[in-house]
Amino acid sequence: MDFSAFRLLAAGADLSMAPTARADADGIELRMDLADDPLAQLDGYDDALPVLVTNRVAWEGGEAEDTAERLDRLERALEHDAVTAVDLELAALEGDGDHDAGRVVDHAREHGASVVVSTHDFESTPDRPAIVDRLERACEHGDVGKMATTAHSPDDVLAMLGATRELTAAGERVATMCMGEAGRHSRAVAPLYGSRIGYAPVDPAAATAPGQYDLATLRSLIEQLESE
Numbered sequence: 001m002d003f004s005a006f007r008l009l010a011a012g013a014d015l016s017m018a019p020t021a022r023a024d025a026d027g028i029e030l031r032m033d034l035a036d037d038p039l040a041q042l043d044g045y046d047d048a049l050p051v052l053v054t055n056r057v058a059w060e061g062g063e064a065e066d067t068a069e070r071l072d073r074l075e076r077a078l079e080h081d082a083v084t085a086v087d088l089e090l091a092a093l094e095g096d097g098d099h100d101a102g103r104v105v106d107h108a109r110e111h112g113a114s115v116v117v118s119t120h121d122f123e124s125t126p127d128r129p130a131i132v133d134r135l136e137r138a139c140e141h142g143d144v145g146k147m148a149t150t151a152h153s154p155d156d157v158l159a160m161l162g163a164t165r166e167l168t169a170a171g172e173r174v175a176t177m178c179m180g181e182a183g184r185h186s187r188a189v190a191p192l193y194g195s196r197i198g199y200a201p202v203d204p205a206a207a208t209a210p211g212q213y214d215l216a217t218l219r220s221l222i223e224q225l226e227s228e
């Protein structure tokens, strides 16, 4: 999956969303940890939308246990031609988990897939230097460093947007967003500051994180904000 420009991904657990997502999405994020039989879904998937696979571990806000099998399933997913990117947690790559996720990076490279290295804060938003530091570490491990934090004020969003702009200007590829109601608008504004990836559910009732807009709404907001 090419992240040289902004990509809006339809985020969810069911690849049957693809025909509906096609009008507004550049790709799909398949949340394997939330999905029924994701590998079987991939076996039957023949849509043109490329897929980023995420198997979010429980200690980073997901539903997947921290086992070797979690990483094995990401590797199996990467063997499908439609899967052109994989998401791995920064903490799993820095050795905080029980299993070394580095082997999945190697598998992604063997299959020509991009690596999105993600980190989340479900309680707060650090200050700008701390955001920059964490995103720089994430960028060292993959093609895009991604950070999603929880905003409680406009100052939190400003810190995230400032970090996004600073790192983009320095030549890094980052994807940033602030979760929650106070951070919601960041999902439409961060791409203007250099964020490369947005996530939105086709059905607003199927959000994969707090404060997400539905796919059609987020596409419309971003298009309206983009300068001519």
Ligand SMILES: O=C1C[C@@](O)(C(=O)O)C[C@@H](O)[C@@H]1O
Pocket (backbone or CB within 6 Å): 011, 029, 031, 054, 087, 118, 148, 177, 179, 199, 200, 208, 209, 210, 212
């Ligand atoms: O990490 C991210 C970002 C996200 O949490 C969001 O806030 O949109 C949504 C998740 O599905 C994705 O894996």
